[in-house]
Amino acid sequence: MKLLVTGGAGFIGSNFIHYILKKHENWEVINLDALTYAGNLENLKSLENDSRHQFIRGDICDAKLVNGLVKECDAIVHFAAESHVDRSILDPAAFIKTNIVGTYTLLEAARQNGGKRFHHISTDEVFGSLNSDEPAFSEETAYDPQSPYSAAKASSDHLVRAYFHTFNLPITISNCSNNYGPFHFPEKLIPLAITNLMEDKKIPVYGDGLQIRDWLFVEDHCEAIDLILEKGELGETYCIGGNSEKTNLEVVKEILAILKKDEDLIEFVKDRAGHDRRYAIDATKIKKQLGWQPRVSFEEGLAQTIKWFEQNQNWWQKIKSGEYQKYYEKQYKN
Ligand code: NAD
Numbered sequence: 001m002k003l004l005v006t007g008g009a010g011f012i013g014s015n016f017i018h019y020i021l022k023k024h025e026n027w028e029v030i031n032l033d034a035l036t037y038a039g040n041l042e043n044l045k046s047l048e049n050d051s052r053h054q055f056i057r058g059d060i061c062d063a064k065l066v067n068g069l070v071k072e073c074d075a076i077v078h079f080a081a082e083s084h085v086d087r088s089i090l091d092p093a094a095f096i097k098t099n100i101v102g103t104y105t106l107l108e109a110a111r112q113n114g115g116k117r118f119h120h121i122s123t124d125e126v127f128g129s130l131n132s133d134e135p136a137f138s139e140e141t142a143y144d145p146q147s148p149y150s151a152a153k154a155s156s157d158h159l160v161r162a163y164f165h166t167f168n169l170p171i172t173i174s175n176c177s178n179n180y181g182p183f184h185f186p187e188k189l190i191p192l193a194i195t196n197l198m199e200d201k202k203i204p205v206y207g208d209g210l211q212i213r214d215w216l217f218v219e220d221h222c223e224a225i226d227l228i229l230e231k232g233e234l235g236e237t238y239c240i241g242g243n244s245e246k247t248n249l250e251v252v253k254e255i256l257a258i259l260k261k262d263e264d265l266i267e268f269v270k271d272r273a274g275h276d277r278r279y280a281i282d283a284t285k286i287k288k289q290l291g292w293q294p295r296v297s298f299e300e301g302l303a304q305t306i307k308w309f310e311q312n313q314n315w316w317q318k319i320k321s322g323e324y325q326k327y328y329e330k331q332y333k334n
């Protein structure tokens with residue numbers, strides 16, 4: 001099996017490549033990534049001498065490039081996206097381009113090359129926001145995206161489904177809850193909190209901190225994607241969640257406790273515009289159909305993640321100082 005993985009230098013994509021090459025000895029991966037601020041080849045450093053991994057720096061909106069790569073592969077696993085809600089509030093343009101036009105470009109290439117197997121990675125955020133007493137999101141929940149990020153992801157999901165119905169493209173979609181783990185870019189809540197505390201800085205908590213997310217350890221997500229790719233029913237959507245709803249304050253307090261820091265380091269700041277109150281996933285379908293459920297509890301996963309950030313200070317310090325940007329510009333200036 002030769003996979004084209006898009007966005008494989010980002011957080012989940014790089015974890016997925018490590019997972020898949022460890023699990024399937026004879027699989028190969030072509031990794032197409034534009035190396036935006038979120039892409040980092042250091043996430044893939046241990047694969048430098050592994051001939052099964054080929055890295056291509058390029059944009060998923062580049063139809064000619066994408067077409068050539070799709071031709072070479074058996075299946076596409078599509079992670080590449082602009083992924084941070086706060087950035088989508090500041091500047092939505094890149095989200096429209098990458099998340100919608102980029103997905104369309106890949107779908108067209110898959111269609112024009114004999115109908116390649118296409119797995120699309122999406123998010124629970126397309127379903128909008130839940131009240132505390134509402135049931136968790138499932139595959140039946142109507143789309144109701146609230147941010148430019150989730151609206152662009154929702155658009156891409158609709159396009160993927162349209163290519164199944166109209167062109168019989170063999171697609172699957174997964175909508176996953178918030179991930180955390182190694183290589184998580186330190187602008188997101190968990191890695192930001194961990195690294196700020198390691199730098200003796202405060203943790204910014206938006207609004208009252210009582211918003212709820214359903215946290216999933218990234219390796220569990222990778223396992224679910226692998227299962228869907230191999231055994232998922234074509235045309236189907238699978239919701240993936242951690243069964244681990246926590247308020248942001250609970251998350252931050254657990255991190256403070258593990259790092260033995262004082263709660264004075266919590267700083268309540270202005271709320272995010274249009275901040276979704278609660279996300280939660282009902283993952284019954286993937287459990288019943290494919291036998292998947294999360295293996296790692298939040299407590300275990302968080303302890304493992306904190307350990308990883310302790311052991312990889314160089315990785316996140318470079319990112320936080322912006323140094324890695326200069327490094328890759330130098331490496332790739334040709
Ligand atoms: P990330 O921001 O860490 O990584 C995105 C990667 O895509 C980066 O390596 C970036 O360089 C690359 N990229 C961006 N624009 C590109 C373009 N035009 N062409 C080629 N490459 C481009 O994101 P992530 O957190 O790893 O998320 C990966 C996917 O999973 C996204 O589709 C996201 O919507 C989805 N998702 C994320 C979460 C989460 O908690 N992080 C949860 C559910 C779903």
Ligand code: TYD
Binds near residue numbers: 084
């Ligand atoms: P984030 O990690 O950005 O993921 P998402 O917005 O995709 O769920 O944020 C997780 C939650 O943490 C969300 O409710 C926003 C909140 N948050 C803070 O309170 N402070 C922060 O500095 C960040 C980045 C997020």
